[in-house]
Amino acid sequence: AAGMAAPRRLKPLHHVAVSGGTHGNEMSGVYLVKHWLRDRSFAATPFLSNLRAVEKCVRYVGRDLNRTFTAEFLSSAETEDEPYEVGRAREINQTYGPKGSAQAFDFMFDLHNTTANMGTCLIMDSEESLLPMHMCHYIQTHYTQSSCPIYLYKLPGEESYSIDSVAKTGLALELGPQPQGVLKANLFAEMRALMACALDFIELFNTGTVFPAFKTEAYKITGRVDYPRYPDGEISAMVHPKLQDKDFFPLNPEDPIFQPFSGEEILYEGDSTIYPAFINEAAYYEKKVAFVKMEKRTFSIPGLHTLSLSPSP
Amino acid sequence: AAGMAAPRRLKPLHHVAVSGGTHGNEMSGVYLVKHWLRDRSFAATPFLSNLRAVEKCVRYVGRDLNRTFTAEFLSSAETEDEPYEVGRAREINQTYGPKGSAQAFDFMFDLHNTTANMGTCLIMDSEESLLPMHMCHYIQTHYTQSSCPIYLYKLPGEESYSIDSVAKTGLALELGPQPQGVLKANLFAEMRALMACALDFIELFNTGTVFPAFKTEAYKITGRVDYPRYPDGEISAMVHPKLQDKDFFPLNPEDPIFQPFSGEEILYEGDSTIYPAFINEAAYYEKKVAFVKMEKRTFSIPGLHTLSLSPSP
Numbered sequence: 001a002a003g004m005a006a007p008r009r010l011k012p013l014h015h016v017a018v019s020g021g022t023h024g025n026e027m028s029g030v031y032l033v034k035h036w037l038r039d040r041s042f043a044a045t046p047f048l049s050n051l052r053a054v055e056k057c058v059r060y061v062g063r064d065l066n067r068t069f070t071a072e073f074l075s076s077a078e079t080e081d082e083p084y085e086v087g088r089a090r091e092i093n094q095t096y097g098p099k100g101s102a103q104a105f106d107f108m109f110d111l112h113n114t115t116a117n118m119g120t121c122l123i124m125d126s127e128e129s130l131l132p133m134h135m136c137h138y139i140q141t142h143y144t145q146s147s148c149p150i151y152l153y154k155l156p157g158e159e160s161y162s163i164d165s166v167a168k169t170g171l172a173l174e175l176g177p178q179p180q181g182v183l184k185a186n187l188f189a190e191m192r193a194l195m196a197c198a199l200d201f202i203e204l205f206n207t208g209t210v211f212p213a214f215k216t217e218a219y220k221i222t223g224r225v226d227y228p229r230y231p232d233g234e235i236s237a238m239v240h241p242k243l244q245d246k247d248f249f250p251l252n253p254e255d256p257i258f259q260p261f262s263g264e265e266i267l268y269e270g271d272s273t274i275y276p277a278f279i280n281e282a283a284y285y286e287k288k289v290a291f292v293k294m295e296k297r298t299f300s301i302p303g304l305h306t307l308s309l310s311p312s313p
Numbered sequence: 314a315a316g317m318a319a320p321r322r323l324k325p326l327h328h329v330a331v332s333g334g335t336h337g338n339e340m341s342g343v344y345l346v347k348h349w350l351r352d353r354s355f356a357a358t359p360f361l362s363n364l365r366a367v368e369k370c371v372r373y374v375g376r377d378l379n380r381t382f383t384a385e386f387l388s389s390a391e392t393e394d395e396p397y398e399v400g401r402a403r404e405i406n407q408t409y410g411p412k413g414s415a416q417a418f419d420f421m422f423d424l425h426n427t428t429a430n431m432g433t434c435l436i437m438d439s440e441e442s443l444l445p446m447h448m449c450h451y452i453q454t455h456y457t458q459s460s461c462p463i464y465l466y467k468l469p470g471e472e473s474y475s476i477d478s479v480a481k482t483g484l485a486l487e488l489g490p491q492p493q494g495v496l497k498a499n500l501f502a503e504m505r506a507l508m509a510c511a512l513d514f515i516e517l518f519n520t521g522t523v524f525p526a527f528k529t530e531a532y533k534i535t536g537r538v539d540y541p542r543y544p545d546g547e548i549s550a551m552v553h554p555k556l557q558d559k560d561f562f563p564l565n566p567e568d569p570i571f572q573p574f575s576g577e578e579i580l581y582e583g584d585s586t587i588y589p590a591f592i593n594e595a596a597y598y599e600k601k602v603a604f605v606k607m608e609k610r611t612f613s614i615p616g617l618h619t620l621s622l623s624p625s626p
Binding site: 031034035038039057058115177178179180181182183184185186188230234235238239240241244259261262280281282283285286 | 348
């Protein structure tokens with residue numbers, strides 16, 4: 001169509017990995033990957049990333065593995081007292097990367113759960129990653145059981161620190177609400193269906209399907225909000241019942257956001273509407289994050305075509 | 314009334330303790346007790362029981378504190394390599410017990426959360442504990458926001474192992490569903506209101522109120538059901554979506570209970586109706602418990618009267 005950029009051409013995806021247990025107590029991915037490793041019927045390469053955390057059913061044993069794929073950690077020399085996850089990140093980088101190299105896997109999925117009411121959320125670094133944006137659009141069009149919002153997690157200037165950044169490109173699935181250490185059959189089924197849908201997209205892409213340009217809404221992180229605290233650092237308020245479970249709903253100035261243990265409710269003091277996510281996520285208490293702030297934006301995404309099967313016109 | 318036993322007379326309750334953080338990641342009790350310790354407006358004696366687990370926001374650091382109040386552990390000699398909780402149990406026994414002695418606290422509340430859909434559940438050892446049964450009945454009558462089922466947790470022949478067994482008598486509040494490590498404002502408010510109601514009962518009892526005999530339904534444990542497992546011990550099935558969240562609902566023979574990762578659903582093979590509880594509780598995976606089986610029974614409870622204020626007729 002007039003004014004539309006020509007479709008971008010990208011190489012087919014031959015090496016596709018799926019990580020479960022990047023956080024060892026997020027059970028949908030842990031048990032999906034364990035199932036695929038046992039069943040051997042799965043089309044991609046499944047692996048358990050934080051093995052010790054999976055064994056202990058904790059998020060991590062030394063430090064958050066999914067914050068450890070930065071140049072600093074990946075290039076660090078092994079030391080005796082380093083956290084387990086630093087060594088494990090180097091191993092994963094050797095097997096599925098190295099990050100930024102030509103040998104790296106073409107795509108990595110990473111399977112997560114959250115205690116927040118995020119539904120079936122698709123997480124990627126930014127809207128500039130063309131192929132995952134098309135994959136998300138395909139999922140949104142073909143997986144119609146839920147809305148599958150797109151969350152763009154990288155703040156401006158931030159280095160990609162997540163496990164899927166080891167591969168050339170990637171996508172994280174974030175399903176919730178599910179308590180840590182609990183495996184819910186409905187979320188397991190949803191994650192399995194989402195993965196099947198995503199692999200369908202890769203198959204279609206690899207076999208030459210042209211994906212036209214499109215416009216889509218996505219949620220982009222703008223900041224993080226901590227819990228109110230007493231002077232000694234202890235939290236002094238809870239997420240307000242009117243904010244709880246309202247991930248992806250608009251939050252307006254003067255809406256209540258916290259309920260103190262004593263005293264009056266605390267209102268949102270921003271000057272414009274935002275969209276919250278990861279509201280009251282268990283793992284973010286220690287990160288001092290009560291919720292993430294997002295803006296809702298519309299992005300124009302150019303078309304996509306596989307390189308090998310399409311000679312230039 | 315004819316045929317009714319005369320009311321039993323018991324001493325007033327002067328020493329009442331409330332434990333939070335017996336499991337360090339069950340946040341309603343942790344933060345209620347922290348609030349009462351800060352606020353100092355609370356009528357009873359609040360304390361955090363598993364201090365190290367609360368600090369780390371885990372269930373326990375060495376072993377489950379709430380399984381450590383048996384004669385074996387309480388009478389054990391301190392050793393260098395004993396789990397933290399064994400020493401802490403002895404400390405708590407010294408402060409609020411000793412268990413079974415005349416100096417022991419008169420009553421201990423213990424505040425818990427579960428990831429299961431248990432609502433506002435009242436837990437005590439058995440229907441033979443008269444005063445807690447009256448307290449439960451009072452709560453059921455006066456706290457009308459939810460149904461407050463009574464769960465009698467002690468299997469025949471089992472020794473009382475829970476923290477409240479250190480006091481002369483006690484009651485645990487078990488509120489859910491709430492993920493581990495998450496503080497939900499609505500459950501916090503419910504637990505606070507339940508405690509206020511329970512303290513009202515103690516006040517009325519201490520000031521001479523006569524509590525008449527009554528009949529009540531309660532759920533009594535009959536056994537525990539493990540997850541189906543592969544020969545290597547790994548779980549091979551999830552709690553069935555039709556069983557998930559159905560705590561206290563009748564479960565009939567041939568009802569589905571598990572959904573395998575591959576293959577057909579697994580049905581309940583018992584020969585009579587049971588009532589399940591703690592369905593898919595995160596902390597019970599390691600205890601090999603997918604749910605607890607209960608029977609629903611009706612109990613006739615004799616009347617109750619405080620000893621000091623009622624001369625015999």
